[in-house]
Structures are given as structure tokens and as C-alpha cells.
Amino acid sequence: MPHQLDAPTRLAVSTVIFTLRPGAAGRAVLWTPLVRRTREPQLGLWALPGGWLPVNEELEVAAARTLRATTGLAPKYLEQLYTFGEVNRSPDARVVSVVYWALVQSDEAARAAAGPNVRWVPADTLPGLAFDHNRIVEYALWRLRTKVEYTEIAHAFLGGTFTLAELREVYEAVLQRSLDPANFRRTMIASGRLRETGEFQAGAAHRPPKLYRYDPSATRTADDREPFQSERPAS
Amino acid sequence: MPHQLDAPTRLAVSTVIFTLRPGAAGRAVLWTPLVRRTREPQLGLWALPGGWLPVNEELEVAAARTLRATTGLAPKYLEQLYTFGEVNRSPDARVVSVVYWALVQSDEAARAAAGPNVRWVPADTLPGLAFDHNRIVEYALWRLRTKVEYTEIAHAFLGGTFTLAELREVYEAVLQRSLDPANFRRTMIASGRLRETGEFQAGAAHRPPKLYRYDPSATRTADDREPFQSERPAS
DNA sequence: TCAGCTTACAGTCGTGTTGACCAGAAGGCG
DNA sequence: CGCCTTCTGGTCAACACGACTGTAAGCTGA
8 A cells, every 4th residue: 555544535626628629620629628737746747627625615616616717717517527536546645536527618618718737638639647537538528428419418518599500510529420410400409408599690601590599498307307417507 | 614624524435225125016116224323423313324435445345345334245236326525414524425326136135134223224215314315315216217227237136047027027116117028028138138048937827937147248339338337346 | 693502491211119019838726 | 627827929000210302591703
């Protein structure tokens, strides 16, 4: 056992943050911010945003706070991912990390601050990160891709109103495959959670598409909702 | 803020344990073991099995250990559920609990030890528990019922071999609704994860049913498996 | 101005899944 | 040996969903 017996287990909160950025092949790709470690252990390596849990702060609030500290943004979706507590995941002391994952609006993230100690990277081709953070991001990616298929979190990447093509681009970027526009329209309308705004998005060289708004109150049965998962957490 | 500023946050591991027992209406019901608190706070109240996390023990091992301590059993399924860390969930200090949920084999659980400080209760009609443990059990129940529908964890309640009727009873007990025997057979066989043992269960006053065995290696694609979730954890 | 281009949007068709239902098989029991 | 039970295999219709076709409606450029 590598730790001092009298050293207590330390509790940290980290957050995997996702946003979308335009990609080369016309399809958007997932990006995530990393922070450079400014102290030992693993000084200089890139790691997930996070920090020690203050005694009087809620877990979710701590996650949102570190998210704001590194990106200047408020999450549009924030959910607990998993708690990582392997005995040897940190070389110095026993550290248990409660990890959250978050989605932030893409156009806001484009204006996000990125200093010398904050760096955005494509989530699918990460550099070698500190501790077990590569594995954590991979798990968060798996959860995002799984959850996009059976919930309505995709709109968290977009603004208040969006076209069906924009929403489809989000799905295609997350799922990494093309979707038939007509079928996509049918299933999204059938979900009952989209409301037409009555407005259209003009300016493009084709027929102007309708603008929709996400309506969380619509046709949602009680038993498919998850307990205590807030979709719009207080930042 | 009710806590002393210098008191550190304490880290606990608790486990929600489920098994099946024969019920009145012919349908089995879910039972869970509780332990009586032997010290303050909430002394005398019933609570989930658990304890403080030792510095050198893995989270999952700690969960399996407390499970063994209260039931004398090894889990056939063990998975992390959620981490509960509300600032005021414990009146004395800040306590963050990493909660696991487990399934134990029903016939083994029937022989499980139950002393004056261990009590098995139906999981759907709990008494008032200590702290936020009622909410935790409710969430574990929701997760069990959700996960039974898209995974193959139901066999964890049964022994090595079982009939399709026994397996169907498990599903009916967990989902709390009747299932058509013929359709149930079709979907289970189509899943490809059941193997005939070649033996039959004799002795009943009807046609003897085939005995099956669960085969986890069969026809499982790589991307529907969850990362680092062990189905047969080391006890 | 008008052909032509692009995307929005609507509908059809075939397939696979799933629930409801039916019928024969194969044991034990009176 | 009839009769009960459950086991087991099958059909049928409703539905969801992917592939595909066709029309609508804007903008652009010659």
C-alpha cells in the first residue's frame, strides 16, 4: 500500500464538458476543455477541470462552479457520471473523484475563454491525460452517445430555437453517422417534445426552414423520467 | 451551515441489496436487508448496510464486504448506483456516500442470517429509514426495474440452472406485471444468451420444462456493453 | 426574369419487432 | 384412461423504422 495510513481519503469533483465545433468533413465534432496541472502530482499534464470538494458545497454546484471557472459558461445539461475511487489512481494519496458530465451551448463555447492553462481538444483524439482521466472521458463519451439515443438532451448543444437540420447535425456529430432527414423529422415530431415557433430561418439559398423550440413539459410520462436528474441545473 | 468548518468531509460506502421472496398473490416480491443504527446520529433507526471507506480498500470491495457482513452472502451482481452528497443529509458532519446496488441469489438469501440488528423488508413498502436512505432505495428500485428491461441481469436472482418459467417469474416480480409465457420464451431465446442444459425439471404435475443456463459469452456485441461494469464481482 | 440549384417537407413501401392469441405436446392425477 | 396443468411452437396484426420517391419553396446567376 503506497499511502500513509494516517492520511485521510480526499474527495474531489471533476467535470467532463462537451460542446460541438464545426469539423473538417462538414460534420461537427465533440470538443472538451482541459486544464493544465499547476502542482504535483502530474504537474504540467492536462487534466479534467475540477478540485477538492468544499465542505459546504453541493456536489452539483461544485461541478458547475469548476465548469464556470474553466470555461466562463453555465452548463445547459449537468449530470453525475460516476465516482472513481481506485486506490492507486493517484500516486500520492487516496483520492475519490465524483465526476459529472456537462453539455454547453456550442455558440457560447465558441466564445469561451482559453488561456495558457485551458485548452480545448477534440474529445475523440485526446492526448495522454493525468491520472485515469482518459478512461473517464471515454466513459463520458459512451454515456453521451448512449443517452442521446433514448433521451432529448441533444438540444442542450443548441440555443433556444433551432431548425430540424441543426438538431440533426447534433445527432450526426454525436452518433458519428448520417441520418436520413425525412426519417429524422418524422421521429422528432412524433416525440412530441418540439414546438413550432411560427418563425422561419431566412437568408439561406433554399427554402427557409421552420424554427422549433424544445418543450420539456410535453407528453412525458412519469415513469420514464429519471429521479433527481436536473436538466437545467442552477449555475 | 450546520457543520464545523474544520471537520473534514467523510466518505461512506452503502449498498442496496435486493433478493426475491415468494409473495402472497403467487407473485414474488423484492426484499432488501436493513441494519439498525447502533450509534448517533439516528440511533435505533433502520438504515442501509454500509460504513466508512477504508483508505486502502476499493469502493466495490467495500460494498461487497458490507454486503457479506450483513447477509453472509456474496453478490451475484454488483454495480455502482450513485453518489449522494447533499450538504445536510446527515445532521452531524458532511457525509458523501458512494452507493452500490446488488442482487443476491434468492434461495441463498432465504437462508441468510437475520439477527436483532438485521431485518429484511419488502423493498416497495419500506419503513422510515435513517438519513435519505428511503430515496436511495427508491432510486435503486427504479434502476433495477429499468435495467431489467434492456439487460440480462434477471438471472442473478436464480441459481446456475433454471426454467424459463422461473426466469419469467423474476421478470414479473421486478416489473410488477404479467408476461405472456410464449412471447417471453421467444424473446429470451432470441437474445441468444441462454443455453439448454439438456436436462429437464421433473416432479411437477405437468410437462417437464427444459433447464437453461445463462451464457454471458454468447452473441454480445462490443458496443452495447458498459465500460468497467463487472457482472460477477469478486466478493 | 427565369432556369436551375439546394434544402425543406410529405408520403410510400418493405422489414423486423412485439403483443395477443391459438393449438398441440407431455407430464401427473383421480 | 380421460382430464388437468404447463410447456412449447406457431400465426396474425399493429407498430416502428430505415430506404426511398416526389413535391414545395426559397435564393442565385446568366
